[in-house]
Amino acid sequence: xxxxxxLAFVLLFVNSGGHVKTPISAGANSCQVETExxxxxxxxxxxxxxxxxxxxxxxxxxxxxxxxxxxxxxYVVLKSGDREKLxxxxxxxxxxxxxxxxxxxxxxxxxxxxxxxEKMKALGVEFGEKQRRKEAVGxxxxxxxxxxxxxxxxxxxxxxxxxxxxxxxYNFGYAVPDMQIGRNxxxxxxxxxxxxxxxxxxxxxxGHKDKSFAFMLHYxxxxxPVKSDYPRVAALNTLxxxxxxxxxxxxxxxxxxxxILSREPxxxxxxxxxxxxxxxxxxxxxxxVVR
Numbered sequence: 001x002x003x004x005x006x007l008a009f010v011l012l013f014v015n016s017g018g019h020v021k022t023p024i025s026a027g028a029n030s031c032q033v034e035t036e037x038x039x040x041x042x043x044x045x046x047x048x049x050x051x052x053x054x055x056x057x058x059x060x061x062x063x064x065x066x067x068x069x070x071x072x073x074x075y076v077v078l079k080s081g082d083r084e085k086l087x088x089x090x091x092x093x094x095x096x097x098x099x100x101x102x103x104x105x106x107x108x109x110x111x112x113x114x115x116x117x118e119k120m121k122a123l124g125v126e127f128g129e130k131q132r133r134k135e136a137v138g139x140x141x142x143x144x145x146x147x148x149x150x151x152x153x154x155x156x157x158x159x160x161x162x163x164x165x166x167x168x169x170y171n172f173g174y175a176v177p178d179m180q181i182g183r184n185x186x187x188x189x190x191x192x193x194x195x196x197x198x199x200x201x202x203x204x205x206x207g208h209k210d211k212s213f214a215f216m217l218h219y220x221x222x223x224x225p226v227k228s229d230y231p232r233v234a235a236l237n238t239l240x241x242x243x244x245x246x247x248x249x250x251x252x253x254x255x256x257x258x259x260i261l262s263r264e265p266x267x268x269x270x271x272x273x274x275x276x277x278x279x280x281x282x283x284x285x286x287x288x289v290v291r
Contacts, residue, residue: 038191039249039286041214042242043085044106044172046149047234051076051090053146058088061123062108062151063167071269080169091234097148101226102280104237105150106172111163113139113155120153136199149236172239173216176280177223179204185278186217189256190241215239226281230261239284246272246288253286 048054051073058064058078064086068077078086086106095101110116113132120127120143128142128150138157142150154170176182179201186192192206192214199205204217226235243249246265253260253276261275261283273287 038252039241039243040208041084042240042287042289043080043087044104045087045089045238045240045285047089047091047094047236047238048147049091049094050146051088054088057146061120061125075269084169084172085240086169087240089234089238093233094147095226095229095233095235097150097236099150100222100224102174102176102223102282103226103235104172104174104239104282105152106237107140107152107154107170108166109164109168109170110153110155110166111161113141113153116153116155117141147236171213171216172237173218174239174278174280174282175218175220175223177219177225178280179217179219181279182217182219185258189253189258225279228261228277228281228283230275230277230283235283239282241284241286242289243286244289244291246274246286249286250274 046054046058055066055076059066064078064080066076067079071077074090076088078088080086117132126144128144132139132141135154136158138155140152140154142152144150156170174182183194183204186206187194191209193209193211195205195207195211195213197204202219204219206214206217208214250260250265253274259277261277262273265272265274265288271288271290273285275283275285277283
């Protein structure tokens with residue numbers, strides 16, 4: 001089976017809403033408030049085993065600019081607008097790509113797919129599929145980065161879109177083998193809000209309490225769980241969540257029987273974080289951010 005990692009990003013409204021942070025109100029029970037707003041999406045770690053090679057591809061071929069290079073050669077933050085962060089993150093070993101594995105992928109929006117295809121060909125970028133595919137909101141095609149990661153390029157055609165500066169993140173989401181189990185974990189346990197059920201059983205958009213979009217769950221027949229080898233082996237992409245109160249969030253996750261892989265909060269240049277695993281073997285991080 002060949003799984004399209006672009007994954008039918010079916011909802012026109014998924015990019016609506018800003019990245020609004022709601023601080024814990026003074027005098028409130030911090031644990032309860034943190035449960036209500038438990039965590040938010042922060043961004044995606046693009047895991048690589050060669051930072052210079054990654055920078056060459058993402059800046060020179062995809063056109064990203066660098067926002068923060070202070071962590072080089074371990075991590076580099078790319079400019080991606082005001083919504084979510086894209087972080088090139090150097091790891092020792094990457095998991096070998098398999099199109100049937102459950103995994104996180106992301107899509108870039110383009111102004112014109114024909115022009116984007118010609119540009120990628122001229123730059124020598126490898127394609128993940130021979131023909132463009134029809135999505136609910138437009139047309140798309142997948143390309144490969146130097147590490148085998150599939151990235152979907154999507155031209156939204158369902159409505160007229162004003163020209164925008166590229167590259168632009170459209171959204172990201174998980175391919176999962178069971179939608180009900182995925183929904184229970186990410187909505188009932190992590191606290192993300194179901195934005196619409198109209199595209200079930202294949203696609204489910206999740207959001208934040210302030211009605212802004214978070215990420216997608218995509219049920220795809222043939223997708224299988226993976227066995228996490230964290231921290232020895234990293235997935236190609238890692239979803240980063242954020243919280244204002246890591247201790248309170250961790251306590252609530254434990255109450256919900258969420259699998260936490262790090263016994264104690266880990267320290268990175270970007271702050272403290274814990275690592276969790278979903279029922280399918282997907283590993284994500286929860287980063288404590290400053291209000």
